[in-house]
Amino acid sequence: MMASTTTALQQQVFALDARYNAYRVPLSPNFRTLYIRRRNQLLRDTTRPTDRWKNYLRLRSVLLQQRYGITKSDNASSSSLNSSFKSLTLNDSNVPMQSPLGSVVPTKEAEASRAMVGGTTISENYAFVGVQHIFDQHSEAVTMIKFANNNRSLLCCSSLDKTLSVCDVTSNPPAVLAILKGHTKAVTGFDWSLDNDLIVSSSLDGSVKVWKMNDFSCLRTIHDPNSFQMLCCLFQPSNNNLILTGSTKGDLRIANVSTGRFLKNFCRVGGTILSIASDTNGRVFWTGNDKGEIISVYCELNGCLTKLRKMNLPMSCLVTSLSYRVWISREARNPLLLVNATDNSMYLFSIMDPEGTLRLKRKFQNIHRKYIVRSTFCPIMSFRQGACVVTGSEDGSIYFIDIERVGKKSVLNTLQGHSSAVLGISFNYDESLLATSDLMGLVIIWKKGNAS
Incomplete structure (x- = not known):
C-alpha cells in the first residue's frame, strides 16, 4: 500500500511539472522535452517516505505558481478531474436514443476467464502510473500511434511533420529505429x-x-x-x-x-x-x-x-476515431464499436446484425471539440469481469473507463503528463505498456505501477 501511494504521488508531481512545462522557454521546445525527461528520471526514487512526497508536492506547486502563475488545472483535485469525464445512461433525457442493452462483458460466473488474468480486479489491472520513457523525435503533432500486432516492443508514430517513426520501447534504453521520410x-x-x-x-x-x-x-x-x-x-x-x-x-x-x-x-x-x-x-x-x-x-x-x-449522431460533428471489438469469451459474444466525436462525447455501440447496424449502449462525456482524438479497447479485457476502454482528451489527460459503470465511478484511472491535447493512444498486446501522443509532438510510454 505504501509503495502504491508513493507511486501515485510521484505521478502527481510529474503531472504538475507537465502542466507548467508549456510555459518554460517557449522558444526552445527541445529544452522543454529534455527538462521533462530529466524530471521523470529524478521522480523514480521510491525510498522517500510518503509524507515527504506529500510535502514535496505541496511546495513544488507553490513554487511553480509563484514562477509562472496559476494554470487552469492547478486547483483541480483528482475527483474534480474525474468529473470532467462523465458516463450517461442511454435513457438520460439528453440522449434521445435506444435504451441500454444487457451486460457487454462476461458474467460473474466466468471463473475460467478471470483465471486467465490472475483473478485481479479491473482497477488493479489498469493501475498505470509510471513513465517508462518519453520520445520527442517529432517536431509537430503526433496524429496516431500504434503498437505492432502481438508485439510488446515495436511502436509506430505518424506526425504532421510529414514523417513516421518506428521505435523499440523495451530496449535499454528505448530507441527510435527509423524515421520514415x-x-x-x-x-x-x-x-x-x-x-x-x-x-x-x-x-x-x-x-x-x-x-x-x-x-x-x-x-x-x-x-x-x-x-x-x-x-x-x-x-x-x-x-x-x-x-x-x-x-x-x-x-x-x-x-x-x-x-x-x-x-x-x-x-x-x-x-x-x-x-x-x-x-x-x-x-x-x-x-x-x-x-x-x-x-x-x-x-x-x-x-x-x-x-x-x-x-x-445527435449533432453534426467530426467522427475522429472508430474501434471494433468482439469478445472471445463464451459468456459474452456481443461485438461493439467505440466512437470518439467532437460533440464532447465518446460512444459505445452494439453491432446488431451482419450489416453493421448500430445500437447505442453507452455515452460518455469528454472534452473533445476540435482535434482528431482517438480511443481504444483494452486488448485482453475479454477475459475479465468488467471491461475497460481508454481515451485521450483535449484537456491533456488520459482516461481509463469501465464501460459497465455509470457516473464518476466509471473513471478507473486518470493519467496526467501531457501539456496539450492527447491525440493518439495504444496498448501493446499484453497491456504491460500504454503509449500516448499529443499535439506538441510528445510521445509518453506508461507502465503499470507494479511493473519493473
Whole structure:
C-alpha cells in the first residue's frame, strides 16, 4: 500500500511539472522535452517516505505558481478531474436514443476467464502510473500511434511533420529505429500489416505509401486518382494486399499493393472520411465522417464495396476515431464499436446484425471539440469481469473507463503528463505498456505501477 501511494504521488508531481512545462522557454521546445525527461528520471526514487512526497508536492506547486502563475488545472483535485469525464445512461433525457442493452462483458460466473488474468480486479489491472520513457523525435503533432500486432516492443508514430517513426520501447534504453521520410505533407494515419512486415500510411499530399519494415524503405507510393487529401487508411484484414482509404472527397477506395493502383470500384459515403474500422474478417467496414455519420460498408472478396447502414449522431460533428471489438469469451459474444466525436462525447455501440447496424449502449462525456482524438479497447479485457476502454482528451489527460459503470465511478484511472491535447493512444498486446501522443509532438510510454 505504501509503495502504491508513493507511486501515485510521484505521478502527481510529474503531472504538475507537465502542466507548467508549456510555459518554460517557449522558444526552445527541445529544452522543454529534455527538462521533462530529466524530471521523470529524478521522480523514480521510491525510498522517500510518503509524507515527504506529500510535502514535496505541496511546495513544488507553490513554487511553480509563484514562477509562472496559476494554470487552469492547478486547483483541480483528482475527483474534480474525474468529473470532467462523465458516463450517461442511454435513457438520460439528453440522449434521445435506444435504451441500454444487457451486460457487454462476461458474467460473474466466468471463473475460467478471470483465471486467465490472475483473478485481479479491473482497477488493479489498469493501475498505470509510471513513465517508462518519453520520445520527442517529432517536431509537430503526433496524429496516431500504434503498437505492432502481438508485439510488446515495436511502436509506430505518424506526425504532421510529414514523417513516421518506428521505435523499440523495451530496449535499454528505448530507441527510435527509423524515421520514415517521403510524404510531402502531413501524415494523417497508418496501419500495420497482419505480420508486421509492412506499414501503410496516408497523407494530405494525396497519397498512401507502403513501407517495408525489414529495411524501412518505401515499397510503393499510390496516389489518389483525383489528388484528394488522404485522411485514413487500413489494411484489409483477410487480404493484406488490399488497402482501404478515406479521403476529403468522401470516397472509400481500395488500393492494390502489388499493382500500385486503386481499384475502379469505390463507395461514395459522403462528407470527409476521417476514420475507418473493420470487423475481424474484413467483410464489414465502418467509416466516420465530418457530418456526424457512421456508415457501414460491405466488402466482397473481389474488392467491390456496397453501402449498408448509416447511423447519425445527435449533432453534426467530426467522427475522429472508430474501434471494433468482439469478445472471445463464451459468456459474452456481443461485438461493439467505440466512437470518439467532437460533440464532447465518446460512444459505445452494439453491432446488431451482419450489416453493421448500430445500437447505442453507452455515452460518455469528454472534452473533445476540435482535434482528431482517438480511443481504444483494452486488448485482453475479454477475459475479465468488467471491461475497460481508454481515451485521450483535449484537456491533456488520459482516461481509463469501465464501460459497465455509470457516473464518476466509471473513471478507473486518470493519467496526467501531457501539456496539450492527447491525440493518439495504444496498448501493446499484453497491456504491460500504454503509449500516448499529443499535439506538441510528445510521445509518453506508461507502465503499470507494479511493473519493473
